[in-house]
Amino acid sequence: MATNPTGHRSREEHKPVALxxxxxxxxxxxxxxxxxxxxxxxxxxxxxxxxTSAGAMNAVVLAYGLQQxxxxxxxxxxHDFWLxxxxxxxxxxxxxxxxxxxxxxxxxxxxxxxxxFADMMLRIFSPYQFNPGNLNPLREVLESKVDFAALRxxxxxxxxxxxTNVETGKIRIFTGxxxxxxxxxxxxxxxxxxxxxxxDGEHYWDGGFMGNPAIFPLxxxxxxxxxxxxxxxxxxxxxxxxxxxxxxxRINEVSFNSSLMRELRAIAFVTTLIQQGKVDRGEMKExxxxxxxxxxxxxxxSVSSKYNADWDFLCKLRDSGRREADAWLAKHYxxxxxxxxxxxxxxxx
Numbered sequence: 001m002a003t004n005p006t007g008h009r010s011r012e013e014h015k016p017v018a019l020x021x022x023x024x025x026x027x028x029x030x031x032x033x034x035x036x037x038x039x040x041x042x043x044x045x046x047x048x049x050x051x052t053s054a055g056a057m058n059a060v061v062l063a064y065g066l067q068q069x070x071x072x073x074x075x076x077x078x079h080d081f082w083l084x085x086x087x088x089x090x091x092x093x094x095x096x097x098x099x100x101x102x103x104x105x106x107x108x109x110x111x112x113x114x115x116x117f118a119d120m121m122l123r124i125f126s127p128y129q130f131n132p133g134n135l136n137p138l139r140e141v142l143e144s145k146v147d148f149a150a151l152r153x154x155x156x157x158x159x160x161x162x163x164t165n166v167e168t169g170k171i172r173i174f175t176g177x178x179x180x181x182x183x184x185x186x187x188x189x190x191x192x193x194x195x196x197x198x199x200d201g202e203h204y205w206d207g208g209f210m211g212n213p214a215i216f217p218l219x220x221x222x223x224x225x226x227x228x229x230x231x232x233x234x235x236x237x238x239x240x241x242x243x244x245x246x247x248x249x250r251i252n253e254v255s256f257n258s259s260l261m262r263e264l265r266a267i268a269f270v271t272t273l274i275q276q277g278k279v280d281r282g283e284m285k286e287x288x289x290x291x292x293x294x295x296x297x298x299x300x301x302s303v304s305s306k307y308n309a310d311w312d313f314l315c316k317l318r319d320s321g322r323r324e325a326d327a328w329l330a331k332h333y334x335x336x337x338x339x340x341x342x343x344x345x346x347x348x349x
Contacts (some may be wrong), residue, residue, distance in 0.1 A: 015336045016045045017290075018158075018218040018227045023053020023188065023208045023256070024232030026085075026308030027298065031058050031230045032078050033321020034292050039071040041329055044336070048158030048222040050173075050214050052207035054232070056161040056187035057081070060179065064146045066156045081145045082314050089138045089309030089328035108283065127195050134195045138188065142181045153179055159236040162207030163187045166196050171210035173217055208256040215263045219285055226336050229295035230321075233257050235348065238299075249303040261348050264289070268344045290335070291342040292328045294320060 021031050035058060038044055046066075058078065066078030103291045127134075161174040163186040174183035186197035186204035194202040207213070210328035218227050233253045267287050273279040274286045297320050305313070332341035 004166060014045050015226070015333075016044055016047045016224040017336060018047050018222045018224055019049045019051075019230050020060075020213045020214050020215055020218065020229040020260075021049060021051035021055030021058055022230060022232040022260070023051075023055045023206065024298075025054060025190070026309050026314065027301065027306055028054025028058055029082055029317035030232060030297070030321040030324075032082055032314075033318035034230050034325040035062055035078060035321075036075055036318065036324035037322040037329070039050070039075050041325075043329075043333065044228075046157050047224050048160065048218055050160040050162065050211075050217050051187070052162040052211060052213040053188040053190075055213055055230070056184045056207070057138075059159055059161065060142075060146050060148075060151065060184055063155055063157050064151050067151065067154060076129055077145065078178065079250045081141065082318070084141045084145060085138070086309050086311040086314055088141050092135075092137045096331055098288055103159040123192070127191075127193055132197070136185060137192055139181055139185060142184055146181070148180050152179055155179070158217075158221055160214065160221070161187045162211040162214045163189070163197075164209040166191075166203040166205050169210070171207070171214060172202075172204060173214065175209075175217070175221075195318060197217055209259075211259050211263075212256045213260070215260070215267065215287075219287060219324065225286060226288045226290065228290040228292060229260070231291065231295075232298065234295040234298045235293070236295050236299075252303065264344050264348045268349060273339075273346075287340075288335075288337070289340045289342055289344055290328070290332060291347065292299075292321075292324050294324050297324075 019035075021028075030053065046062070049059040049062065061077050061081045062074050065074030067073075069076065073160060155176075159179050160177055161179065161183050163172045163174065164170075165172055165184070172186075174180075174187070182197055182199050185194075186199060187207045189195075189197050189205050191205045198204075209229055212233070215227060215229075233256050235257060237250060237253065241250045267289065270279070270284055271286055274281055297317075328341075335341040
């Protein structure tokens with residue numbers, strides 16, 4: 001009976017995979033749930049993670065937890081991180097003293113006036129106006145939960161954090177010695193919410209504009225051929241949006257999925273060439289793509305709920321992620337290392 005690097009034992013074969021974690025604000029708690037279930041299962045060994053925004057936060061907490069205590073350490077670290085996010089949001093929320101704005105935080109229909117109001121204000125005022133001191137509570141949470149110096153010294157997995165250069169529009173991948181709290185905050189820098197993050201004289205916004213997340217680092221730097229994509233932004237949303245809020249929400253979803261879909265198109269093209277024998281397998285790497293997502297769950301949430309760090313809401317998203325990961329493991333674990341478990345052309349192209 002084999003033991004994997006995360007410390008779990010299983011009678012089944014352990015399989016290496018790379019993870020690609022999307023960003024999407026507080027909806028990243030869905031990814032927390034996916035990771036929690038995969039770690040609990042223990043049969044997949046994570047070789048590398050490419051991640052953006054909330055995905056980048058999940059990635060560094062996952063890596064640090066694995067370093068400190070294996071799979072159980074990672075599960076505990078993710079729980080503690082998201083709890084700290086909820087506590088920080090409550091502590092810094094300027095609207096918490098206005099009872100009639102609080103509303104409720106139902107899972108399927110989050111239309112709390114507080115978050116709708118916050119979303120409206122972010123469309124009117126720049127963070128350079130409403131937050132001239134550049135306060136970012138996420139920095140405090142990150143630095144309290146992750147020892148970045150220790151992580152850089154001995155990171156158990158490959159980390160590839162995506163950010164967008166504001167001036168050049170190019171993608172920047174932070175990895176190795178460049179992984180820091182600043183790098184994570186750059187990857188998660190929503191430009192309507194935070195001032196651009198400056199690193200070595202360059203200015204960065206959310207990585208979702210150019211890679212949500214980027215797949216190419218996993219192709220180039222990981223030995224495994226299997227990539228498990230954890231989606232936050234719905235790929236499919238039925239019906240045509242007609243209100244201003246719904247139109248802007250769908251524009252956001254399409255924009256933040258576009259870079260990923262372009263990479264998947266390229267992967268599908270190369271895969272076809274390899275399978276048809278037009279390219280030697282030794283010249284190009286055939287990737288096996290897997291997908292964990294719940295468009296129904298995410299489509300039911302308002303865009304303003306991405307700012308909702310209410311603990312009950314985060315836990316419900318976590319539980320949804322656990323269910324989706326559990327279903328994926330039951331149906332597709334045996335596909336890992338053998339074949340893609342998602343038809344890229346049908347699902348994304």
